[in-house]
Amino acid sequence: MTEQPAIIVFDGVCVLCSRWVDFVLRHDRVGRFRLAPMQDAQGRALLQAHGLSADDPVSFLLVQDGRGHTDTDAIARVLHGFGGRWRLAASLLRAIPRICRDPAYRWVARHRYRLFGQRASCRLPEEGQA
Known part of the structure; x- marks a missing residue:
């Protein structure tokens, strides 16, 4: 049985999210992750299926x-999937109690456009990334 690639659903117009996607593409050397912007049908469906707002997710x-x-937790899983030193980074992130790290993450997510900007159009994955 082959392992299915994990799917990262991200905000395709968020500058911070686009930088995260660039980071993932640079470090995912074995193709563990696929990408789906929340602005397309697959991304919206996945968000809704997992109880997140498809119109304004905070994660x-x-x-x-x-x-x-x-x-x-999603960030730590992605970092762990890269292997090597990124597994250590994931462990360090998980060492911080979730009650502290998740509210900080959600605050940044809620204010992502104001803090980092917004693209005029959605960043779409290239062939082989989706």
Whole structure:
């Protein structure tokens, strides 16, 4: 049985989210992750299926092995998936109590356009990224 790539649902017009996507593409050397902007049908459907607003999610979504992960847990899972030193970064992130790290993440997510800007059009994955 082959392992299905995990799917990262992100805000395609958010500058911070687009930078996160660039980071993922740079470090995902074995193709563990696929990308879906929340502005397309697949992204919207995945957000809704996992109880997140498709119109204004305050988190990106990682769907891995059929389960949805959000907030800092999703970030830690992505970092862990890169291997090497990124596994240590994921462990350090998880060492911070979730009650502290998730509210900080959600605050940034709620204010992402004001803090980092917004693109005029949605960043779409290139061939092989979706």
